Amino acid sequence: MATTCGLRTLKNEPVPLKSVSVEVGVQGHVASVNSTLQYENQESNPVEAIFIFPMDSNAAVYRFLARIGDVEIEAQVREKEKAKEEYDDAISSGQEAFLLEESDESSDVFRLSVGSLPPGQTASVTVGYVSELAVQADHALRFCLPAVLNPRYTPSLTAEVPGAQAGDVPYTLSLTMDIYSPSSIQSVESNCPLTPLEFFSQDKTQAKVSLSPGHQFDRDVELLLYYSEPHQPMAILEAGQPGVQSGSLMGDAVAMLSFYPEIKTEKSSHMTSSREFIFLVDRSRSMNRPLRQSSGKQSCMKITRDTLLLLLKSLPLGCYFNIYEFGSHYESFFLESVEYTQTTMQTALKKVKSMKADMGGTEILPPLQNIYSKPCLPSHPRQLFVFTDGLVGNTKEIIDLVQRHAHSHRCFTFGIGEGAHFALVNSMAEGGSGHPQFITGSERMQPKVMQSLQFALQPVGRDIAIKWNIPAGITVNPVSPPVNMLFNLQRVIQYFQLTDQNASNISGSVSLHYTVEDKALENKLSFSMKPKTDGSMLLHRLGARKAIVDLEGKVRAGDDKSARERAVELSIQSGVSSSYTAFIGVNKENKEPVQGPLQRRNIPVGGSHMCNSKYFFEVLPTFFLCSHTFCICTHDSAYLVLPAVFCASPSLFPRPFPCPCFLTPTQTNLDAFTAEEEPEDPMMEVIGLQRADGSWDLQKSLASILGKREEDMAKASPGKVMGFSSVWATVLAVLWLHGHKAEFRDEWQFVATKAMTWVRAQSGRGDLFHSFAHVRISLQQVV
Known part of the structure; x- marks a missing residue:
């Protein structure tokens, strides 16, 4: 049939x-x-x-x-x-x-x-x-x-x-x-x-x-x-539209500036940085699905759990953290953010390992409201990491909430899988002065998350200003909203309207000024520009879009009563x-x-699709998301997986047919939506054994992963004083990462750096100093 x-x-x-x-x-x-x-x-x-x-x-x-x-x-x-x-x-x-x-x-x-x-x-x-x-x-x-x-x-x-x-x-x-x-x-x-x-x-x-x-x-x-x-930095000038009056955006020239600032910091500064980290994790039912083309068919939830483990091991001592999980409701691991210690890390890890994608829908707004209702900790700037694969219908309300609190936090977002909400992931990061990442296909999430962690730990550029040195008579007005923060090695693009510009080309310079840890820095760009006159008006339209989005945000916030009228005028112009x-x-x-x-004909777009059962649409207050073998009913915030036969002709079932949400758990197929899980990655097993201070204990589980016996590792130790066994185990663990997982260096670099910082600190103890000298060569190879 x-x-x-x-x-x-x-x-x-x-x-x-x-x-x-x-x-x-x-x-x-x-x-x-x-x-x-x-x-x-x-x-x-x-x-x-x-x-x-x-x-x-x-x-x-x-x-x-x-x-x-x-x-x-x-x-x-x-x-x-x-x-x-x-x-x-x-x-x-x-x-x-x-x-x-x-x-x-x-x-x-x-x-x-x-x-x-x-x-x-x-x-x-x-x-x-x-x-x-x-x-x-x-x-x-x-x-x-x-x-x-x-x-x-x-x-x-x-x-x-x-x-x-x-x-x-x-x-x-x-x-x-x-x-x-x-x-x-x-x-x-x-x-x-x-x-x-x-x-x-x-x-x-x-x-x-x-x-x-x-x-x-x-x-x-x-x-x-x-x-x-x-x-490489760029400055591009685009001529105004012929026949359009000067003084308007489309009638004047528009310049696009692109900078890529390099903010140099001390090598180990991230290990002493004080931050508050809040991880907001999607546990909606759809997180059980595998990433498309993912090797091993790992589910989005499994990949997210591994990533949280890596994050928890990479955090620096002295920071505070908390983890929120959400679906149709939300929960937090701790009532308030707690100091990062061995005890709190172990408590969080135990809960992370038990995370399942079983919390229903994707209601991200309530946990965000709860997070923002809590005051920030003194001298610990808040860093919010958001992980989601879902799509929401109240996107603009969520983005407005993030933007209203941008002065007190940064927001880093991760869209997991094809179909993740592009606008939500991008705009939350942009509104929160953070950085968005998308994980699709066979990509690994961990290196992208580690890059964002690096951004979060590094000092940022503030007090940003762009200064022009151009011929007299030319007025420069910003078109796009100003940038509030600069990250190291992150591109910055800004648009400007140049009025009274009649010359065939403009020579001059423009500089980006900002402050990092009370130190004034500058990036300068010299140019000789001839306005492009190809008629495409691409830069004008990109600048206009930036300005329109900014005005729309002001309308929703109620900050500017004339913003809607100006947005409509700029859109039409x-x-x-x-x-x-x-x-x-x-x-x-x-x-x-x-x-x-x-x-009337509704035309499908690629991806998942709805059941075409007219009876379901007319009778049931719900909708169905079909896949190859199952449906998901989202009635009353519940996610239940049903056999694919429900997608077939409604004539197969007697009328009236009850809403599938009222079926008992034994009548549903909750396992159909779960991806096949791979065996544990040895690298993640090694990292999972690391302590919060960066050290490893010499134990049987570590020896087994390294392919050795615990007693053999102990006998090979060059030091016999108390406490040296942990130094020896830590050096071996880091050497194993370098020797066996070098291609994943971007993922374990914070783990290794924290470990080496701990080892160096132990060399200050008199009873360890002599034994420490025996592994100096190994340490130099690692560093």
Whole structure:
């Protein structure tokens, strides 16, 4: 019997979206994207197609073009309510119309409505946007085309977004990327098959790459770009739009500045830093799923537990910490943050090892409110680490809360798995002056978390100012909001509007000033710039998007009564979308109204999808997220895994059929959602035996992992005085990490540094000094 999973037409035919074609142009750190969606109405009645799709939350959507037959319609930005009224009026009168709008809850979800598409007619819509490329831990620039759009979890459990399984996506994706780099392009890597990289210049600064033909858009498409010099400072000037009055953003020149400050600190300063660390961990049911393409099929929860173990072992003495876990409710390990000692670390580790993904939904707001309600500890700046794989429906409310407390903490975020909430992970880190990380495919979470820990432990740059030295008569005004903190080796991009700029080029310099631990520092960039006049206006639109997002935040905070009006004005002027505006296009050349009853079709996006059981949708106050072998019901904040047969035709079950949430535990299949777990990693076993002060005890469990007997290790010890056995065990453990796990150095570097700091401290004891000298050579090799 054929399943009804996946949304179909009334004739059980695929929905009318036929293909997605994407053209990407990369210029240094900026990507310009044009996505074309090809539709075909194969039914006998006119169709209104609804396509809800994910988008980079930092993207500036600036173009919406529709083609129906030979007619081309360039959509315009209007105030949202006016655009909706115009769209409704058009389709009610039988006209062909298009509407593109941003979600009210999250800036990374867009809804495209294609209205009154006549029977047998084809149509295409092109969405254009520009975004900055994120920098990865290995210095790659990351471009991501998100495909997965899971239902957003909110306490009210409302869902409007369908999805589709890999085999049910009725359209393919083609993607081509043209790359122009300021330095040579070393390579391009992807989680999807690519054609060979084709170069167009001898210095390898221009290249082209494409997805292999026939790609099914069933996962996020991720491309990593590696440049020979990815972090050289840059200043780019873009001319104003011809015909637009000077004095406005689009009429004046816009400059983009890119700095990559190097903040040098003492090698061991992180071991004496005082911080408060709070780890907020997602324990919702979906954390049981494996990472796609993950070797060994480890679950997101297992990987997160290992990462927390590594974090707890890497924390410096003198800091304070606490761990919160959340789902449909939240709990904390300690009532208040506690000092990091052997006792508190062991207590936390025991609880971490018992963590399971069994706490229901993804309600992140309540624990955040609890964390922020507690006063910060004196002289211990708060560092918040957030781990989640989920998606929420109250994104903007969460981001606003983080931003309101940015003066007292930093927020580091980790999106686990494909489909993690891009806007949430990015915007929480940006609003909290932290750093976002995404873990997908076969990537290891630990090195990325260790990079963020390094950021959190290092001193930051404050009192930031950008000063210009340019010819008189040119006024510089910031477009993007100011930067509050600088991290070591983290890129900073700012946009500025230059008024009264009539020269063909500008020579001068600009400098980035900041203070680190009361020491004034400066990064200077000299330039001779000729404004680019290619008509793309990419820098103007990126700057406009930054300003619009800042104004939207002020509206929600109630800080500025005129901010909404200014955001709408800037959106319309720049042609960049906002939460208060929408793109509207109407085919006014079609003089004859489309005849017949209008059918509405929801078009699936790649990833997980909903059950297509009409009975379930009409009767049950819930929704179902289908996978290959099971469904998840999220009624009343409960996550229960049901056999896949529930996804089949409702005729299999007698009516009225009770809500599956009321089934007893024996009637559910809770194990179906659990990934296969790998045996324990020896490296994590060794790290798990380390004490909070950085030392190891000479014991049987350590000897077993190192492949030795405890008595043999004790006999080989060059020192026989009391206390030296721990020094000897610590040296051996660190040497084993260097010899057997050198490729994972980024993960255990804090563990090893803490260990060597402890060993050096022991050399100050008279009874150990002589014995310590015998292992000096080994220590030098380790360090």
